[in-house]
Amino acid sequence: MNTAVPSLKVHSDDNVSIVLTAGGLPAGTELDTGAVLKEDVPFGHKVALADIEKGGAVIRYGVTIGLALQPLEKGAWVNEHMIMLPEAPHLESLKAPAVAPKSLPPLEGYTFEGYRNADGSVGTRNLLGISISVQCVAGVVEHAVKRIREELLPNYPNVDDVVPLTHSYGCGVAINATDAYIPIRTIKNIALNPNFGGEVMVVALGCEKLRPEMIMTKGDDKATSMYLQDEGLSGFSAMVDDILLQARMHLERLNNRQRETCPVSDLVVGMQCGGSDAFSGITANPMLGAAADLIVRAGGSVMFSEVTEVRDSVHLLPPRAASADVVEKLVSEMAWYDAYLDKGGADRSANTTPGNKAGGLSGIVEKSLGSVAKSGSSPIVDVIGPGERLRRKGLTFAATPAGDFVCGTLQLAAGMNLHIFTTGRGTPYNLPTTPTIKVATNSTLAARWFDIMDVDAGRIASGEISVEEGGWELFRLILDIASGRCKTAADKLGIRNDLVLFNPAPIT
Amino acid sequence: MNTAVPSLKVHSDDNVSIVLTAGGLPAGTELDTGAVLKEDVPFGHKVALADIEKGGAVIRYGVTIGLALQPLEKGAWVNEHMIMLPEAPHLESLKAPAVAPKSLPPLEGYTFEGYRNADGSVGTRNLLGISISVQCVAGVVEHAVKRIREELLPNYPNVDDVVPLTHSYGCGVAINATDAYIPIRTIKNIALNPNFGGEVMVVALGCEKLRPEMIMTKGDDKATSMYLQDEGLSGFSAMVDDILLQARMHLERLNNRQRETCPVSDLVVGMQCGGSDAFSGITANPMLGAAADLIVRAGGSVMFSEVTEVRDSVHLLPPRAASADVVEKLVSEMAWYDAYLDKGGADRSANTTPGNKAGGLSGIVEKSLGSVAKSGSSPIVDVIGPGERLRRKGLTFAATPAGDFVCGTLQLAAGMNLHIFTTGRGTPYNLPTTPTIKVATNSTLAARWFDIMDVDAGRIASGEISVEEGGWELFRLILDIASGRCKTAADKLGIRNDLVLFNPAPIT
Ligand SMILES: [Ca+2]
């Protein structure tokens, strides 16, 4: 009888494999990959499959994820203390491919039920979003939202919710600074998200730097704005009443909408990960990649993001670029972020978290390879900057920071109508604006957080389902959630996180 | 009969005076200062009292607030389009005074009723503050807070409220960046604010970069922390229940506290302005200055802040510095901020807002002179950096950005137990952690926002009360509010704004 314990080796060139046994494995255990553990190795961590000399490459996914800082014996635990990051890929070396990558074969016959908007976009929810020009009004708006939920919403049964789009920008900021365009266009574009049905409603103060006209589209005659400093508004109740009055007009129109059958090409799915572990790159992220391919094949839009996570495997992307323009924009966004970090005295090593390391990820390269797996295998048709709106259907790299709330907020500004979030360590993340499907990378987390996670991708590691099957399962769930046929776990619980703007400019 | 209309000239050297008539004054009006208006001039705006040639000084408060960009005739409206900012005072030229400034005479016999803490500080409210190590847990904490308010607080009648100290820091940030110490010490010090009674309660996730031990004081055996990723916590309700369990322990102890009579030396008053107008510098801010002097005379602590507002009249401060060390720290904080703005492609002109200008403030110098008036006339005993705790009683300059929420959050970290906020344009600002007295600079605003403002400083402009009388009135109100004998207007309305951290470091 063979007592060798299963472990996970992703690529034939790899010289490490991953411990898959809950609780880890003790010294002396023989792995199916041939190594006998020299010491106790925790769940999700790497084991050397051969002797690796000092300075030798540690290889996972067939790629060098780091260089050994010390000689590593076959069977040794390989963690972040033992490896040095390889140099980041030079941006100048990135070139468009000589032959454009092939598109995936089309996929027909899939639809969802959504709310069609005047601009052609489609909402997966029917929400009233209330924008603010400045944080000063947030407290009043939150009072108004409470009253709208209690007093108005019951009269508008087709409207799912009202969401205050509060933020901490608008005044006390350097509004003319070089990078101020980022938070400003983000605020403007969030209000145009398909889930708000084209009903832009802005509550302003009156003396702020960010003027409502800077975040409203000229000629949008359904848009409304009001100022708390309006001379006609005497006292707090008058302000709140006026917000309710404005809200009623928008709710009236939103309530008249009905879901209709829409092609998958109207889906805009934003993908993200947070609290990754060693499983992220082999279970949840490949599952998302498989689902991303199905959405793209069916004509839909998918975004992957998180610049600091993509940075260290950026050399894998140009061969997938649909045009030279895509490579140029990719290089430009990466260079911008390199400079941004440098100015603040930080660098790419700042990305990995203690949780990543405890989960078995030894550095940003390893994390990066797993993170890029979310993007699947289709050509990259475009790259957009932080806060920009999506321009094309297909797979787009939306250049955003990796922090969950900032990334989600920027994908929202890009026009996302469905969000997928993978987590290995566990984070109770949810956007109030967009259904957020949460995928656990391992079955332990999925079981423990049974009411917070939507999908258990750990079944891929245990062999219960294949990556492809996982992709189809997720694809079908996306269509169900997008159609309002069911709710995400976090929406059922009513978890609502605040949006967080990316403001690289100084405050004053 | 003399038909000349009253206007406001602050200093005998001034060559402008301010229109005090609601709605402004039409061309042809004769002012009491001798000028006849050449054109319509809005309320709060400046009128030239003599011909000023191109390049000539425009003088207010006896100080040059700008240089004329064009010849200005006697009776002309003088606004921001017509004047150029003078050069910022050079920091190298700032020196400690040869003779230390005299302390103000002591003031005895005033007390308030507060909650004495183990560390000697005194709370003006008895609040449970719940700190978070990372934004990921905010949604869960907000659920828990709702349940604590509904289910637990009724059993602890001596506890005023529970406040989630949520923020957007903790992960997805460059935690080792040069300036990361600022948000980290801010989070740590906020939990130690006197209004939380020394009961530090931290809700963490588990995989974040900001470890709970980085924001908790070693050896504080009343402090508690918990991790949502704890393996013992299965599902959302278990998490919320665990937060409630932890909260109950702290509420039990908080509920056993009683107010006791405390000297004014236990007060820590933070002063701030937001949405200023031309009246700020002549009514509300001098009234605060007078109250600040009374508090300092009675042994208490007062902070003034807002680096970008003080920057342009910083040369007025060294003569008031209690030691050479104070001047050194002042210069160092100003230089740090100059460099911070410069790095982001901004400068001090970024401070004034459209509202300031519409309100009659032509630039940062004019705003600055008014803003510094809040500090009164006592010696400056110390300067602290953003997020630092207050070290000494008396008047301290707490170097913070001017944005209302960021400034308030940093004053909270410094140990503020009472907040005073002046506004001319009107802002419905309120901290949930600290009573915030709101002072209107003009009677029009005080009347229109009758239920949001606490004090009408406009009575100083109309001659109804003197600055000194206003200072005494405010001083007495401070003692009443600090003692819990009455509530601020914004607390009665239940306005609760979120805290906003100052994070000058990059995010990842
Ligand atoms: Ca991530």
Ligand SMILES: [Ca+2]
């Ligand atoms: Ca993320």
Ligand SMILES: [Ca+2]
């Ligand atoms: Ca909030």
Ligand SMILES: [Ca+2]
């Ligand atoms: Ca101010």
Ligand SMILES: [Ca+2]
């Ligand atoms: Ca302010």
